[in-house]
Each structure stands twice: as C-alpha cells, then as structure tokens.
Amino acid sequence: MRHHQFFADPDADPAYTLVGKLDVATSSEGELELEEEFDTMVQARSERPSSSENQPSSDTSPIDYFDSEDLSASMVLPYLDTEVVEGAIYRPQVGYLRPRELAKEFNNRAKANGATFNEHSKVEEIRTTNDRATGLVVDGKSIDADEVICAAGPWNPKIARSIGVELPVKHTLAPVLKLEPATSRQYALPWITHHESGFSIRRNIDGTVLMTHHPVGGYDVATEYDPTDISETVPDDIRKHGLETLERLLPATENAEIVDEWVGIRSSTPDQNPVVGWTSLKGFSIAAFSTSGIQLSPATGKVIAAQLVDNDPTSYYDGLSITRFKEYDDWR
Incomplete structure (x- = not known):
C-alpha cells in the first residue's frame, strides 16, 4: 500500500508508532452513545461501494466494541481502571508520529520534484483583480x-x-499537558480517549504521558481565535478537570509531575x-x-x-x- 511505502523509505524520520486507540465511556449515557457511534460506523462501511478507479476506497481497518466485562476479558490493560469503564470502542490500527518530521518529508519530496519554498516569508496580502486572485504580496514584494x-x-x-x-x-483550543509519572511504568497503553469529557491520554516511549483535550460539542461550542494571542499556558479549569479525569482512569498516574505544556488551535467544520x-x-x-x-x-x-x-x-x-x-x- 502506498502509505506504507511512504514510511518505509523516508528521508526524514516521522517515527510512526502504532499503539491502537481506545475510546472509553464511564456513564450509561456515554456507553449508549458509543454503541450508537459504533453501529453507525459499521453500517456506513457496509453501504460503501467497493473501491474502483473512480471511487474512494472503503475504510476496512478493524474496529471492535466492548462492554465493561468484555473489555477486562479481552485486553491486557494493567493501568486502566476498567471498573469505571462502561463501554469502549477499540481501533488497533491507530498510531502517532512526529508531525514536523512528516512535514519535512513532504517538503523534501516536493523539492525533489521541482517545487520551491520561500521559508520565513510573510504573506502580507492576496492580490485580486476583477473578482479573481492574481497573486501575493510577500515581504513587501508583489508576486504574480x-x-x-x-x-x-x-x-x-x-x-x-x-x-x-x-x-x-471555527476554532477550539488544543491544550497539551506533558506529565512524568512518579513511578516509571514500562508497559505500553493504547491511546485512551474519555468520551464524556473529551480528554485523551497517550503514553510516550520515554514513559511520559501526554494529555490533550477536544471539547465535547465540536463545532457547536467552537469560536474564532487570533492565533497570535493564544497563551502557551493551559487554562486552569481544563488543567484541573484533565488531571482529575487522568487519575480516575489511570490511578497509577496520581501525583504525576507536569514537565511541559502548550496550547494550539484546532480548526473545526460543521x-x-x-x-x-x-x-x-x-x-x-x-x-x-x-x-x-x-x-x-x-x-x-x-x-x-x-x-x-x-x-x-x-x-x-x-x-x-x-x-x-x-x-x-x-x-x-
């Protein structure tokens, strides 16, 4: 498959790591929503036409649903408190990589095929003439x-x-807390997302834990931010709620030390x-x-x-x- 070939011979090192993704619900309402989400995905896959030259390929990656008892019996999750989990969706073919390195890989391959890049250049204006875009003003220079x-x-x-x-x-904040547990844990975990709160937890290879937040409600709760005005400090309410959620799901991370934090901006469409x-x-x-x-x-x-x-x-x-x-x- 082409995307596998891309990672097999990179100039840069995106360092793709396959961990799987586990979406967990801790309430009966959340369990029902996850079940409905799972049923919808399965139904959508069954209704998609098979891939052809003119048709996008169907998503055939594995996906499973577990209730609380099945989760404990089917997966080895020594640090997750499965007693608080009511239901879960598991996607084994999910991983993460270094996005900057992947961007470099795209750039290198584009340059090899004749593309040019003007780095560290400020686009000051998009020029238009007669209801058509005709060029840019970059660092004071007009370019057709x-x-x-x-x-x-x-x-x-x-x-x-x-x-x-x-x-x-529109936009939502994308805050990240990097935590170092008080006790080193060598066992790997899937990428865990808490359905009710929108917090996600991912363990890095070095043992640190990244916690991110995607607000529940998506576009309906989104607004618009000026990227230049965003603080690098995670808001106190998100920090408090996130740490409480983390300790509830993974009690072993209690008293973990925050060693870094930053805030990005996530785009959202309806x-x-x-x-x-x-x-x-x-x-x-x-x-x-x-x-x-x-x-x-x-x-x-x-x-x-x-x-x-x-x-x-x-x-x-x-x-x-x-x-x-x-x-x-x-x-x-």
Missing part, C-alpha cells in the same frame, strides 16, 4: 500567480475573509470533514481541515491539483466542497 491555494491552518478564516471569502471554519478546493473567488482555492490536516494532506493535494490543472472537480467534490453547506450553495 495563476492560482492561490490557502492552507494556513487556524489563519484560514482571517485570510479568506480579507478577500471576501467566508468559511464555515460536519468535521475538510473544506477543500474551489471557492467563490476564481483563482483562490482553500484547504481547511477539521483536526486531520497532516493525515489528509496528500489526498488534498491530489484533489486541488486535479481541479486546477484539469478542471476536474473529482469524485470527492460533493464531500469536500463548501457547496455542501446550504448557506454556500451559490458557490461554484
């Missing part, structure tokens, strides 16, 4: 462009708005799927994700290339175009 593609992460809404393009993209491709302004395309940009970037590049080079909307158009949202149905 046949097409402009905006893939600016949390800056996407602000940049697009500057040329009259409104995006259905349906949690990316907004990719043409916009209402000719010559201006968008790549706006909903938390999964690094994973979907290769496919996104192919979609945008097909649109700009071949004027082909691609078979992904209905699922990725902004026109899928009724308030944008006057777009191309």
Whole structure:
C-alpha cells in the first residue's frame, strides 16, 4: 500500500508508532452513545461501494466494541481502571508520529520534484483583480500567480475573509499537558480517549504521558481565535478537570509531575470533514481541515491539483466542497 511505502523509505524520520486507540465511556449515557457511534460506523462501511478507479476506497481497518466485562476479558490493560469503564470502542490500527518530521518529508519530496519554498516569508496580502486572485504580496514584494491555494491552518478564516471569502471554519483550543509519572511504568497503553469529557491520554516511549483535550460539542461550542494571542499556558479549569479525569482512569498516574505544556488551535467544520478546493473567488482555492490536516494532506493535494490543472472537480467534490453547506450553495 502506498502509505506504507511512504514510511518505509523516508528521508526524514516521522517515527510512526502504532499503539491502537481506545475510546472509553464511564456513564450509561456515554456507553449508549458509543454503541450508537459504533453501529453507525459499521453500517456506513457496509453501504460503501467497493473501491474502483473512480471511487474512494472503503475504510476496512478493524474496529471492535466492548462492554465493561468484555473489555477486562479481552485486553491486557494493567493501568486502566476498567471498573469505571462502561463501554469502549477499540481501533488497533491507530498510531502517532512526529508531525514536523512528516512535514519535512513532504517538503523534501516536493523539492525533489521541482517545487520551491520561500521559508520565513510573510504573506502580507492576496492580490485580486476583477473578482479573481492574481497573486501575493510577500515581504513587501508583489508576486504574480495563476492560482492561490490557502492552507494556513487556524489563519484560514482571517485570510479568506480579507478577500471576501467566508468559511464555515471555527476554532477550539488544543491544550497539551506533558506529565512524568512518579513511578516509571514500562508497559505500553493504547491511546485512551474519555468520551464524556473529551480528554485523551497517550503514553510516550520515554514513559511520559501526554494529555490533550477536544471539547465535547465540536463545532457547536467552537469560536474564532487570533492565533497570535493564544497563551502557551493551559487554562486552569481544563488543567484541573484533565488531571482529575487522568487519575480516575489511570490511578497509577496520581501525583504525576507536569514537565511541559502548550496550547494550539484546532480548526473545526460543521460536519468535521475538510473544506477543500474551489471557492467563490476564481483563482483562490482553500484547504481547511477539521483536526486531520497532516493525515489528509496528500489526498488534498491530489484533489486541488486535479481541479486546477484539469478542471476536474473529482469524485470527492460533493464531500469536500463548501457547496455542501446550504448557506454556500451559490458557490461554484
């Protein structure tokens, strides 16, 4: 498979680590929601057409559902308090990597195929003429462009708005606490997500634990932040709730020391799927994700290339175009 070949011969070292992902519910209501989520995923997979030249491949990665008793009997989880778990969804083919190294890998391969990069350069303006994007102003220098593609992460809404393009993209905070348990634990754990609170826990190879938070409610509770104004300190309420959740699920981490912390900004769309491709302004395309940009970037590049080079909307158009949202149905 191509994505396996990509990791098999890298110039950089993304250091992909396969750990599996365990979504756990600790209430009867949460258990019911996880069961419904699992049933929906299974049903969706059964309804997808088989892969073909013109059709995206179906997701066939393994997925299982466990109630509390089955979880204890089926998986070895010595540090997880399974007594508080009511139900869980397990995905064995989930892992993590170093995103900066993966970005370097993409850059290196693009450069090898003729792409050029202007690093540490500030884009000050997107030039437009007669309702079309015609270029950029970079560090005070005007640069002509046949097409402009905006893939600016949390800056996407602000940049697009500057040329009259409104995006259905908002933000949530992405706080991270790095903890060092008082007692070294050698046994590996899957990536654990608490369904009710949105906290995720992941053990690193060096024994430290990363705890992140994805607010429950997604787009409905999202807002818009200025990335330049975000503090690197995790808010006190999130810190307190996160540590309480961690100690409840993994009692062995009690009294763990916080050794680092930082806060990012996560983009969010109404349906949690990316907004990719043409916009209402000719010559201006968008790549706006909903938390999964690094994973979907290769496919996104192919979609945008097909649109700009071949004027082909691609078979992904209905699922990725902004026109899928009724308030944008006057777009191309």
